[in-house]
Amino acid sequence: xxxxxxxxxxxxxxxxxxxxxxxxxxxxxxxxxxxxxxxxxxxxxxxxxxxxxxxxxxxxxxxxxxxxxxxxxxxxxxxxxxxxxxxxxxxxxxxxxxxxxxxxxxxxxxxxxxxxxxxxxxxxxxxxxxxxxxxxxxxxxxxxxxxxxxxxxxxxxxxxxxxxxxxxxxxxxxxxxxxxxxxxxxxxxxxxxxxxxxxxxxxxxxxxxxxxxxxxxxxxxxxxxxxxxxxxxxxxx
Ligand SMILES: [Mg+2]
Numbered sequence: 647x648x649x650x651x652x653x654x655x656x657x658x659x660x661x662x663x664x665x666x667x668x669x670x671x672x673x674x675x676x677x678x679x680x681x682x683x684x685x686x687x688x689x690x691x692x693x694x695x696x697x698x699x700x701x702x703x704x705x706x707x708x709x710x711x712x713x714x715x716x717x718x719x720x721x722x723x724x725x726x727x728x729x730x731x732x733x734x735x736x737x738x739x740x741x742x743x744x745x746x747x748x749x750x751x752x753x754x755x756x757x758x759x760x761x762x763x764x765x766x767x768x769x770x771x772x773x774x775x776x777x778x779x780x781x782x783x784x785x786x787x788x789x790x791x792x793x794x795x796x797x798x799x800x801x802x803x804x805x806x807x808x809x810x811x812x813x814x815x816x817x818x819x820x821x822x823x824x825x826x827x828x829x830x831x832x833x834x835x836x837x838x839x840x841x842x843x844x845x846x847x848x849x850x851x852x853x854x855x856x857x858x859x860x861x862x863x864x865x866x867x868x869x870x871x872x873x874x875x876x877x878x879x880x881x882x883x
Contacts, residue, residue: 667765672866673729674718679862679869681715684708687858694851698838702743703851710741710749726766730757744836745852748782748795755781768811772803779803786835793833793845795852798824802860814864821860825853 684691684707692704714733723729734754738746756778760766766774779799788794802821809816826849833845836852 667767668726668771669765670722670724670726670729673726674722675866675869676863677711677718677729677733678715679865680859681711683858683862683865684711684855687854691851691855694849694854697848698833698841698845699851700743700837703745703855706741706743706745707749707855710737710746713737713740725760725762725764726771727757727760727762730754730760733757744786745855748786748852751785752778752782752799754778770811772806772811775806776803788835791831792835793828793831793838793850793853794835795850795856797828797831797850798822798853798856798860800824802856814860814867818857818861818864821857825849825857828853 684704688704688708690704691707692701695701695703714736717732717736718729723732730753734750734752734757737753738750740746741749756774759774759777760770779796782799783789783796786794786796788796790796790800798821801824802817805816805820806814828850829848830846831850832843833839833841833850838845838848838850
């Protein structure tokens, strides 16, 4: 638990105000909340991936975000940008298949866009996430409606931009709806596209895990300052 940075700047704790700056501890809470969500949902992600993929998404994501959580617990970087870049690098080195590079790119590019400030505003985060999602679009060559993680990420970023980054809950809802909306779609990118019409009727695993990432962001906001990773009992195994 050494190396943990706590918010001693006297800023207001908790979410809801929409004005307070987000520091490295907040971003670590986000990544830790994602690790917990992936732990809880790993079986479901693998089930979804077994229907239209190769049944490894739950295990891959769990291995990756477990490693991210451990890394941040051991040595928390000083800035929000560095937290996300560290997380992204860890995912690239621990997650196989397409998910590692795609999630790694999302977090690294978002982190890079945040620069080296010790805290960032919510609108900045919305803009940085747009940069990260754009990078995923470029890397994967997918567009909205292709039944990929972008079907959750794009509506979430649009929601965040629409509210100036103030309402992470709206982004969570948009991502969740986007993931569900992949069910009737035919996959046009990735392994699921090999199935053609047989990919119809199944929710996309990547969109599902992306919705978890936005849910974790809202969760980190709701859990507020003072519950830094490793400080509580949650996800402690
Ligand atoms: Mg897979």
